[in-house]
Amino acid sequence: MTTNTPPASAKFCSECATPLNPNAKFCHNCAAPVEGSVPGAAAPGMWGALRWGVPALAVLALAAVIYARSGATVAAPDGATAMPLGAAGGLGGAKSMDIGSMSPEERADRLFNRVMRLWGEGRADSAAFFAPMAMGAIEALAPLNAHRRYDMGLVALVGGDVKKAAAEADTILARSPNHLLGYVLAARAAEASGSAAKAQQFREKLVAAEKAERAKALPEYTDHDADIKAAAGQAKKPKA
Numbered sequence: 001m002t003t004n005t006p007p008a009s010a011k012f013c014s015e016c017a018t019p020l021n022p023n024a025k026f027c028h029n030c031a032a033p034v035e036g037s038v039p040g041a042a043a044p045g046m047w048g049a050l051r052w053g054v055p056a057l058a059v060l061a062l063a064a065v066i067y068a069r070s071g072a073t074v075a076a077p078d079g080a081t082a083m084p085l086g087a088a089g090g091l092g093g094a095k096s097m098d099i100g101s102m103s104p105e106e107r108a109d110r111l112f113n114r115v116m117r118l119w120g121e122g123r124a125d126s127a128a129f130f131a132p133m134a135m136g137a138i139e140a141l142a143p144l145n146a147h148r149r150y151d152m153g154l155v156a157l158v159g160g161d162v163k164k165a166a167a168e169a170d171t172i173l174a175r176s177p178n179h180l181l182g183y184v185l186a187a188r189a190a191e192a193s194g195s196a197a198k199a200q201q202f203r204e205k206l207v208a209a210e211k212a213e214r215a216k217a218l219p220e221y222t223d224h225d226a227d228i229k230a231a232a233g234q235a236k237k238p239k240a
């Protein structure tokens with residue numbers, strides 16, 4: 001009815017894309033302040049983390065640990081009280097993207113990228129915290145193609161679910177024998193479960209299949225070219 005307020009349609013957390021409760025001021029999942037609920041000038045960057053630095057991150061890490069252990073939804077135990085202080089005056093329009101209008105694919109991609117970026121930055125706890133959300137978002141795209149299964153497997157590994165990762169690799173290879181990402185994922189899963197010899201076998205199969213598979217020019221081979229090259233390079237390394 002009003003014309004100049006932001007759309008009050010379905011709200012999603014701008015940090016983790018979790019659907020929010022109607023009157024939530026903070027995400028119940030990651031404790032990020034909800035856009036529009038905190039008046040003030042925009043301050044780009046992680047909601048208040050810059051201001052509160054270590055304490056805010058420590059709370060997040062703690063929440064991640066609790067989350068990982070319980071497997072249940074985090075009610076932002078201390079975050080609920082700690083975050084508002086850190087976030088006061090921050091946020092605003094820092095994230096202008098309308099998450100609510102995202103397609104399920106965009107949402108899955110966003111969460112996948114987020115998990116991988118955190119992992120790449122060495123923030124394993126945060127990455128593991130978001131992994132279940134990313135997996136849920138990918139699962140929502142079922143039926144999954146080989147590429148999505150690979151992404152799912154990577155996220156599962158970050159979240160510590162090696163079995164899931166191995167199962168995705170199995171499915172990829174059952175449907176597309178010699179799929180290079182199937183081998184990459186199978187090798188990583190084998191390694192994560194402590195089986196270096198098995199991992200090496202998968203990488204050697206990858207190398208043997210690489211030429212013929214590359215000729216198929218699958219888009220996921222381009223997207224994950226670095227992963228394939230890394231696995232191939234490792235296969236050729238003499239064993240230590």
Ligand SMILES: [Zn+2]
Nearest residue numbers: 013016027030
């Ligand atoms: Zn969130």
Ligand SMILES: [Zn+2]
Nearest residue numbers: 147151223224
């Ligand atoms: Zn991918």
